[in-house]
Amino acid sequence: MHSRFIGIFDSGVGGLAVYRAARELLPHSAFVYVADSGFAPYGDREPRYIANRVIEITDALVKSGAQALVIACNTATVTTVSELRAKHALPIIGIEPAIKPATALSTRGKIVVLTTQRTAESDAVARLCQRYGSNSHIVLQACPGLADYVEAGEVDSIEVNEMLKQYLAPAIAIAADVIVLGCTHFTFLTAQIQRLVGPDVTIIEPSIAVAQQLARQLVLTSPDLSHEACATETFYTTALASNTVSTVMSKLLERPIDVLTANHLGLECR
Structure with a gap:
């Protein structure tokens, strides 16, 4: 023991x-x-x-x-x-999702938070957005199923890449300059995310x-x-x-x- x-x-x-x-x-x-x-x-x-x-x-x-x-x-x-x-x-x-540092780093005021459904719907995250995001456009992007791939050790499969394209579409659509990884599983997908959004987007992993x-x-x-x-x-x-x-x-x-x-x-x- x-x-x-x-x-x-x-x-x-x-x-x-x-x-x-x-x-x-x-x-x-x-x-x-x-x-x-x-x-x-x-x-x-x-x-x-x-x-x-x-x-x-x-x-x-x-x-x-x-x-x-x-x-x-x-x-x-x-x-x-x-x-x-x-x-x-x-x-x-x-x-918790690093919304405060994201708003400080963003020059465009356009931020996407990749997270789970439960975190996205939580009062805690709503308070963070209200407190720090009044001058920013913050998109809470739930990513159902993505953590499951990491849990299985699949961090570089075609399926993961296709799922990331789907979940990153809002970030690309609004030209977000900061992406917050709001689930620790997603840390192991940082390289894939960076490749899809480009080198000018800052990824925050806490x-x-x-x-x-x-x-x-x-x-x-x-x-x-x-x-x-x-x-x-x-x-x-x-x-x-x-x-x-x-x-x-x-x-x-x-x-x-x-x-x-x-x-x-x-x-x-x-």
């Missing part, structure tokens, strides 16, 4: 983008990553279903020794982060910003978590086919990754 660590979780493998950034910034920390692959996707689920999953995973990580948590999922953050922070005293870092916020919180609350003696990484999935998840994670991180079933953390797997 683990002792003290940083917990990171997502509906699946998309949060590995955040994990990778955190690992680079905090190379001597202990990390535990949970992919809720057995219950994914979150993007088209009802908010209460998502909240129940997130609370169950969070409780398991805290019970196992997590000293800080990162919700590496936009959908989980916009539906549940307030509830989690009310329940747990440890630092909880979430991730994994580094989330990792930096985590590092700032650790300085204040648990500076010892960055000690060299703690440097470990453990990966779990709620999918029974952990070997399949291991193959996908290894492809996305470009190195061998061993994945355990999350019943070791007391979580249901299927």
